Amino acid sequence: MNNFVFQNPTEVVFGQGGVKEQLPDLLDHYGDTVLLAYGGGSIKRNGVYDEVMGILKDKGKTVVEFSGIMPNPTYEKVQEGAKLARDNHVDLILAVGGGSVSDCCKAVSAQARLDEDLWTFEHEKHGMPTDFIPLGTIVTVFGTGSEMNSGAVITHEEKKIKGPVYGAQADFAFLDPDYTMSVPMKQVISGAFDTLSHAMETYFGKPDQNNLSDDMNEAVQRSVIQNIRTLLTDPKNYNARSELAWASAMAENGLLKIGKVTDFQCHMIEHQLGAYTNCNHGAGLAVIHPVLYRHLVNDNTKKFANWAVEVWGIEPKEDELQTAFAGIDALADFIREIGMPSTLEELGIPEDTDLKAIADSTTLTAGCARKLSADEIFEILQECR
């Protein structure tokens, strides 16, 4: 096993009613001014806003609202939040929403305490921020796994880059699967597919020998697949929603990555597709994954074949490559089965989108089997049409 350092201090409060029961006591550990951050207002319709605001008021907190955080949160929005936080001497940021809200707030927590431009500091000077406004999250949509790590994905519109920004890791995270009951099923499934993608991108990292991280990873993948299927026939199933919620955190809390160098090439491609088209993240991944894997299957056939058997239940065929391809076919079939797009057209990407520019601006990774070139990424994107 490769050497590693692992630490994950976030306190996870999981399950129905957790916010009501445990948020009041947690708030005692922080100062008076709370930045309440959220997205487009769905938390006002489903009652979460009233619940959280009621608790904050009961505790005598001064609440500063930071609303309108969009999917694919922009760097401009980060600056807006950082100014709000600084101007109001905020003691705690409370992010209520999905990964976009949480990601935006991670960056806000760092930018508010940093005297220079955060993007320049991280991307050009290769600095890592160390001072943050404390952050807590209340997750209402699952999939990004943002709740148990310090990484954020932010769209820098001016630079046309959707890229990583490191900020605060949440001190605490409330994961209440009940909050997802009012989220459109399409979004629930898109989030769950993001979880599956995180697990796959980690699984196909290196080393590719069997190890405990990959064995647990297979368990996460099987669980996600099974529980998405359960929700399709029984949408209100609390248990399936709770398994998906916990799988989301597990796939990105660092444990599956232990001893591994991860790949995330599919995410890198999707990020630039998102930077150019603002497409839905999970849906973008669904389009790219099978095409990408057909490009790579010859370079690590054994691992793909193992995945086909262990995750997709494929009967091993005489030819390992056939087994591997059967796994990729099973993934593609699953994507159609759960109503996700299989082509750029189904994803709603305009025909005149500059796929070459997307490919050329994609960050190249070590690759799960082999390092791709920008040219091959362009080919992959063309095959996604």
Place this chain on the structure above:
Amino acid sequence: MNNFVFQNPTEVVFGQGGVKEQLPDLLDHYGDTVLLAYGGGSIKRNGVYDEVMGILKDKGKTVVEFSGIMPNPTYEKVQEGAKLARDNHVDLILAVGGGSVSDCCKAVSAQARLDEDLWTFEHEKHGMPTDFIPLGTIVTVFGTGSEMNSGAVITHEEKKIKGPVYGAQADFAFLDPDYTMSVPMKQVISGAFDTLSHAMETYFGKPDQNNLSDDMNEAVQRSVIQNIRTLLTDPKNYNARSELAWASAMAENGLLKIGKVTDFQCHMIEHQLGAYTNCNHGAGLAVIHPVLYRHLVNDNTKKFANWAVEVWGIEPKEDELQTAFAGIDALADFIREIGMPSTLEELGIPEDTDLKAIADSTTLTAGCARKLSADEIFEILQECR
């Protein structure tokens, strides 16, 4: 999924050479006086003592030695350590060894900062200590999983109870599989069996429906079984040793217990067997597990059958109970295969040991399938002869 709260702040530094590379910097976070705790002196023979002492001296630390911590560490030893720590105003306890050293130091870290008797405080007044001397561990024998939690198992000789004591959770834990190369194979395997036991005791907790925690648990169990087998034919295999080291931490860092009420009845029985006979912990568990499970298989046949298929690779038989029994037989066969004892006699327990007293003093748990009585535990112990 049941509601849960999860937090695990220990920083794990895993792999070859970690102590040399990262201990010096970590020591900067603590004051000058370090209590260096270890067992019977094996760390002096294998070079770990010299390595750690060299680093402590280089950093200008004042070192107070606390040696001779025995397997099944006693409450008397805890008091000795607590007095040493108090008298010398220790700033950091550094536990170098296996679970016994780590467990003893957890209790020391709490007792040194508590004005009253720790055992009385926890066991009679049901208090939980909140003030600790900071603790770091350097693990040289794996299995107890003590490195990533705050629980200790201490033998109170006067009371004839081997029971839980809660103390500090380590701030940091060095897990270097290389350190196990000089440990006798019997002890390595006994530790690995303890890991398997932790996983099984958690797996058979409630709820017994399939869930992500149990799916990951099966992965841990399969990994332990496979890697013990690898070591039997290739004792110096670093990769197998590293997988066993990480599985040890994973089985007891709380993640497999998420959403579950655990059982640990086998541990409770073994603890009292240990309190009366000072037997080896892992070996005691090996004797009890199959006998215990034959008593319980009728009460949760489905779960036992599932375990037989997923962990032991049993082909499902027409009759679920037969499948379940085949799993227990596989466990018993495995115990013999890896050279662990199957009977109290093989464990070296004297014939005149008072099994009735052991059963009567065993803490009864909720039970993985049904709550046992002291009488049935007595029966089980008699069947272990």
